[in-house]
């Protein structure tokens with residue numbers, strides 16, 4: 088059903104654009120046991136229900152090259168290619184049969200995809216949609232069309248825009264010179280169309296996890312005229328570009344079956360999602376560069392358990408990550 092995401096409704100929500108970090112941890116980091124060589128010890132997650140479907144709709148192509156991007160997107164990264172409306176429609180048809188409840192679009196930068204608006208139009212005929220964007224291509228005519236799509240659908244349309252600092256200096260240190268100014272224009276255009284975005288901030292932004300930091304971000308968002316600001320704080324994964332910016336996962340940063348019960352695994356987002364890319368269907372939005380995380384060509388081929396053997400899985404559990412809004 089449509090959720091009240093257009094101005095003036097909305098509020099600060101729960102916390103790649105897309106992977107929430109909990110500031111308080113309901114799950115203590117109980118999985119810090121020493122690494123075992125035997126990969127059979129890594130736990131499996133069952134697919135409870137396919138509720139959330141992600142599309143890597145812009146592949147790994149992006150108009151910028153953030154230093155923390157966990158899939159190293161860039162204008163030159165063709166690891167995953169753009170998806171066409173026909174590509175997406177095939178999976179939408181299958182998703183309808185499988186009872187998928189909501190749809191997310193990411194990249195790369197989704198608005199680099201020329202089919203993005205028709206793709207949203209098709210998606211909004213069967214469920215709520217969220218687009219994760221860096222905010223640089225939110226031109227007035229794009230925002231107007233997004234508003235029209237929202238108004239024409241019985242389902243909600245959310246736009247998530249990334250910020251990585253409180254000002255141009257901190258944001259552009261991660262995202263590139265001049266990006267802050269472009270995003271500010273994009274946010275004003277969204278406001279002009281009456282669309283209230285979710286602002287996402289990664290923990291790369293210093294101080295964001297504190298109450299004071301969150302309040303400061305909420306003030307920035309209010310400054311655009313969004314009187315009910317929505318903010319989501321995202322975890323960083325030590326893969327892709329982020330691995331080079333900080334460090335790689337260490338061997339002990341893995342889950343093992345002794346530290347994660349089946350019940351506990353059932354709260355991970357991979358127990359209810361899959362990611363469609365130009366190269367097939369992957370377990371989740373995070374592991375699209377892991378060959379073993381590709382589970383099949385179609386959604387129905389991926390309705391089976393997945394072994395949580397990656398460092399990123401450790402972050403998901405310890406930080407309680409969810410990429411949904």
Ligand code: SF4
Nearest residue numbers: 149153156160195221
């Ligand atoms: S805007 Fe998003 S997808 Fe593009 S490089 Fe930055 S983090 Fe990666």
Ligand code: SF4
Nearest residue numbers: 357371373399400403
């Ligand atoms: S990275 Fe996270 S979402 Fe992906 S399979 Fe591992 S635990 Fe699940």
